[in-house]
Amino acid sequence: MDTPPGAEENPSDGPREPRSSQWSDLGRPPLNVPALRRGLLREGGLWSEVDVVRSTGSTNSDLVARTEAGKATEGAVLVAEEQTSGKGRLDRQWTAPARSGLFFSVLLRPAEVPVARWGWLPLLTGVAVATGLSRVAGVDTALKWPNDLLVTVDGEERKAGGILAERAGDDGVVIGVGINVSLRAEELPVPQAGSLALAGAVSTDRDPLLRAVLRSLADWYERWRSAGGDPAASGLQETYAAGCATLGRFVRAELPGDRSVVGEAVAIDGDGRLVLATEEGVREPVGAGDIVHLRPA
Template identity: 85%
Template sequence: MTPRDDSDGNGSRWSDLDRPPLNTAALRRGLLREGGLWRRVDVVRSTGSTNSDLVARAVAGEAGEGAVLIAEEQTAARGRLDRRWTAPARSGLFFSVLLRPAEVPVARWGWLPLLTGVAVATGLSRTAGVDTALKWPNDVLVTVGGEERKAGGILAERAGEDGVVIGVGVNVTLREHELPVPRAGSLALAGAAGTDRDPLLRGVLRSLEEWYGRWRAAGGDPGPSGVQEAYAAGCATLGRTVRAELPGGRSLVGEAVALDGDGRLVLATADGVQEPVGAGDIVHLRPA
């Protein structure tokens, strides 16, 4: 991991005036409080993957619950199914958090990435003034020119026996010519009212603290905590005809009709069967 410093080796880090660095001191003032979830906030200039770094810290006993690791740039960022993801330095929110929900049964920990999706969508809507939606299980969508595009993703990884590291990546100021694939988007391309990353990051982390607190207080139950209802309300996948590309090369086509108590997507197939999908890739086949 490379510590944050005042230069990037190629001239001033202020060379892109639309992408100023994060203000670490201000983030700490805004997030660290007595009795709050967030206990430590670190910002590094560049690293391979904040998830990998924080998992290693957690396993080594060097990080506790509420640790937040933020990178201005990630050079080996990973998404679900081990997909690689890249973005220019300071063009988005790239961070990971360590959670240790000891009082929640491990069987319910699968809700953590979905809960994080709700928190990210809620936080961005409040602070960026842009409409967001969720694609099951872990994508954050925005609308660019009437087209649905992915602006963010979430990755959850176990960290030892009692921890989970949640990684979040959101494209904030990514320009059209910088998009890694045509289906990608950013808050700026979606017409966000604000793209200052400091308030965006504070808003997302405060929202995550709020939703995680509700879920933990309810023993991880997605019903009483409101997480299941909130995810369903913001999920662009429900009500759509989708193709689920499942492990082992099997695929399943059907209408996404519900989210069950385990966070699985329930598909109603043409032969009248309702089948829950717990893992796989989802392709939207028709507009909502």
């Protein structure tokens, strides 16, 4: 296995850690790498390689670096048992205890799709993640535009996951996903955070969860790519809107330069932008790349 710079060896291939280690939590076993590879790598399938590292700063940074060095093919999957410098949008940090979640990145090269439609990839990933988790964890999930996964804990919506897309070279996109799986209440970084466990998941076994998410992602990616990236023809636009918790709510979109737009979120347009109906009767689309924060109005 080609271990990315700054990452340690796969724990499944190395010695067992002392019981006093952060890695000795019996409720958080390591991922079963051989089983993951058997379940995901098949001839003609999207996934070409699955690597798991014990710890790294950011799987996105590592996979982007591999890609730009010519050491990754489409369908490469890089998973970390722990991320010490996980990234969100606008360089926001995402950290969680070791083995408490799923932290992974994938490399996609949608050559058949016009670059103008690549902005749908984070939304596509959100649909795929929500679908896969619902099937295996039995948790109702919702999507907060543009890149958050929400679960319900004690009657309130909380963020349990996030998605980050980055260009890699001239023809690649690395999609990073972070999902809080077994995070306990006392481990929450902020009170507004959540996890599958806190939302009452029927299973927090990360192996089947990861397989389900990646299979769902491969299915949606193939459907979207076969339609030339057309979000309507592939069913992506309709499915995303159906699961988007942002629609129907009054929100404030905070934009660069201290500008903001307030209105009811009424649609996701063909470019994946959130359309706000303002009090002035104007429908104003807001792109994910332009927004700093999206908050309740």
